[in-house]
Amino acid sequence: MPASPLEHSFIAGLDRDLTASSGATIEVIAPFSGAVLHELPLSTHNDVHDAYARARLAQLAWARAGFAHRRAVLLRAHDLVLARWDLILDAVQSETGKTRGQAFEELFQAAGVTRYNALTARRVLRGQRRRSGLPLVISTRVRYRPKGVAGVITPWNYPLSLAAMDVIPALAAGCGVVQKADNQGALSILSLRRAFIDAGVPAQLWAVVAGDGTEIGGAVTNEADYICFTGSTATGRVVAAQAAANLTGVSLELGGKNPLIVLDDADPVTAAADAAYACFSSLGQLCVSTERIYLERGIAPTFIREFARTVTGLRLGGAFDYSADVGSLTTQAQLDRVTAHVADAVEKGATILAGGSARPDVGPLFFEPTVLEGVTPDMDCFAAETFGPVVAVAVVDTEQEAILAANSSDYGLNASVLSGSPRRAMRIAEAILAGSVNINEGYRGSFSAVDAPMGGVKQSGLGRRNGPEGLLRFVDPTTISRATGLLQLPRSGREFAKLAGPMLLLARALKLLRRR
Structure with a gap:
């Protein structure tokens, strides 16, 4: 290296x-x-x-x-x-x-x-x-x-x-x-x-x-x-x-366990490339990267084939130039966690569609981008954040099923929807419980929008940056109010008696004028 x-x-x-x-x-x-x-x-x-x-x-x-x-x-x-x-x-x-x-x-x-x-x-x-x-x-x-x-x-x-x-x-x-x-x-x-x-x-x-x-x-x-x-x-x-x-x-x-929904009107080749980047940028060591993919049944066979082909073709490398598509994990602890999640999933019946192995021939902390099918709730990678190059794909029958699956997580940081219909994608995006949702992009749309707030809901955080x-x-906001002297506010019972009626009229007038 x-x-x-x-x-x-x-x-x-x-x-x-x-x-x-x-x-x-x-x-x-x-x-x-x-x-x-x-x-x-x-x-x-x-x-x-x-x-x-x-x-x-x-x-x-x-x-x-x-x-x-x-x-x-x-x-x-x-x-x-x-x-x-x-x-x-x-x-x-x-x-x-x-x-x-x-x-x-x-x-x-x-x-x-x-x-x-x-x-x-x-x-x-x-x-x-x-x-x-x-x-x-x-x-x-x-x-x-x-x-x-x-x-x-x-x-x-x-x-x-x-x-x-x-x-x-x-x-x-x-x-x-x-x-x-x-x-x-x-x-x-x-x-x-x-x-x-x-x-x-x-x-x-x-x-x-x-x-x-x-x-x-x-x-x-x-x-x-x-x-x-x-x-x-x-x-x-x-x-x-x-x-x-x-x-x-x-x-x-x-943390995040971010979902990506692929609708049946998406272009499978483009969707596969977009999903691969969403999952494996920084080798998945990104809080807003995708770890769950839900596919409408109509596009599932074609997408899975294209996705596996795209992921398998990603170039691993550690050069200080632009020759590599994905790099290395950062620490031994990350490599151990990824390895354990994949081994646990396979042992309990998941199928590897792409990747699945460490690559010490490339470098000590490299791991192949990995696609799993058949991930079940008893597997460590089902609900827990892997924070590495592992994604699980699952097939759903309807949009509603996809939304329910996407929202069935303790986390709510980021989500993505890939579709050929902007209106359809927007409808689904608005139903997802997440701090940010990207349409036809994995995370970079919201991540780069520095004029828009970024943060999570549920167990993904509090507050917003950007x-x-x-x-x-x-x-800290400080409110400073000043009496102008135009009218003396009441200070005694007698003064309240004189001004209560006019102030009630003022309140009604402000409502009619729609003054907040």
């Missing part, structure tokens, strides 16, 4: 950007080769505490600097991210095992998120006049105040884009950030952060710490004024409980 193209000096430079003082390190493994990529410095509880203290001081000046200053800095950062695209892509591939194309999706998303928040924050957060209960008598405005310092906990699977979707709106809103990077994604996050620091973001405003979640995760959560967490549902519950103890706001993007909703997470 090819060695990582990252230079030692580049890695060492980024490592120095971590808030870490203990001198302890941990080996980070390059997924493509299994070799040690670098020694990552580990942060302590004291490091986290110090990072919050410094970020709070920097945040005061950053908030006072105003929207125009923050916009200019973020737009410069946008340009630097694009200018350094090749080095950043190298970092993402080296840590995650993604293909070049799927790493590029991350970089493109990070740039889009930066541009959007830079240009949108003032419009969404500058405050506005609101209707008063007594027009002309009372004037009311809403102002937004940055919450302070956000704690952001980012996983390894999409370190660049997930960091951007939480950190950048916080910065645009005038907040500081203490971010816990997963050990396997720290270089990617630090390479992104370096572009922002060089663009003018104060280094202490966006601190990055790294280490085991059980060691420092609680410290990141407990000192935050708002918490953004992306990860498993089990860990999300722990973070939510810690946040609740402090009455701290939280947004959680958690769009105005993503910015409003990081501010």
Whole structure:
């Protein structure tokens, strides 16, 4: 396998950007080769505490600097991210095992998120006049105040884009950030952060710490004024409980067991290609990727044949170019989980239509994209998230059966509908219980729509990132009302007696005028 193209000096430079003082390190493994990529410095509880203290001081000046200053800095950062695209892509591939194309999706998303928040924050957060209960008598405005310092906990699977979707709106809103990077994604996050620091973001405003979640995760959560967490549902519950103890706001993007419905009016060849990408981008290590496919009976034989052929033809590889269709799993734990899910399904009667095997001949953590048929509720992969290159196909007789099957999950993060009829697909999309639904696309439509909210329902999370909703997470609204002096509000029984009648007439008049 090819060695990582990252230079030692580049890695060492980024490592120095971590808030870490203990001198302890941990080996980070390059997924493509299994070799040690670098020694990552580990942060302590004291490091986290110090990072919050410094970020709070920097945040005061950053908030006072105003929207125009923050916009200019973020737009410069946008340009630097694009200018350094090749080095950043190298970092993402080296840590995650993604293909070049799927790493590029991350970089493109990070740039889009930066541009959007830079240009949108003032419009969404500058405050506005609101209707008063007594027009002309009372004037009311809403102002937004940055919450302070956000704690952001980012996983390894999409370190660049997930960091951007939480950190950048916080910065645009005038907040500081203490971010816990997963050990396997720290270089990617630090390479992104370096572009922002060089663009003018104060280094202490966006601190990055790294280490085991059980060691420092609680410290990141407990000192935050708002918490953004992306990860498993089990860990999300722990973070939510810690946040609740402090009455701290939280947004959680958690697990998914995402369904894809293929209707009988879809083109089977196109649908097979779209479904393959929906399932196996980043080798399935994506919270919004597809793990369940429901086929209307009329298209099932043709689709299954085309899908198996497409999946079998996907090129596995670890090159730092665009020659591979799918890359590697990221960690040994991921490989073990995928292997166990496939073995359990086969042992209990499922049929492998494509893939099914590890590929150590390609690299230590490669696993073939795998299609299973005949998956039943007693199999581990039926309801639990595999988070790897495994998808189960099943045949249904009606649209209603497909909707019921899609909704029969504890999760509700993302879903997809493939159809030749936009109207029919929209009708089904509106009936699916998920935070986002894509029509004739797996996940990239909603994932890339940075002006629209993204998040889950049921056990897939709380809150939303992206769009105005993503910015409003990081501010506290303050309502400011002023008596204009046009009319004195009643303060005594005698004054109420005089004004009760006219105020009742006013209430009736406002209803007739349809004034809220």
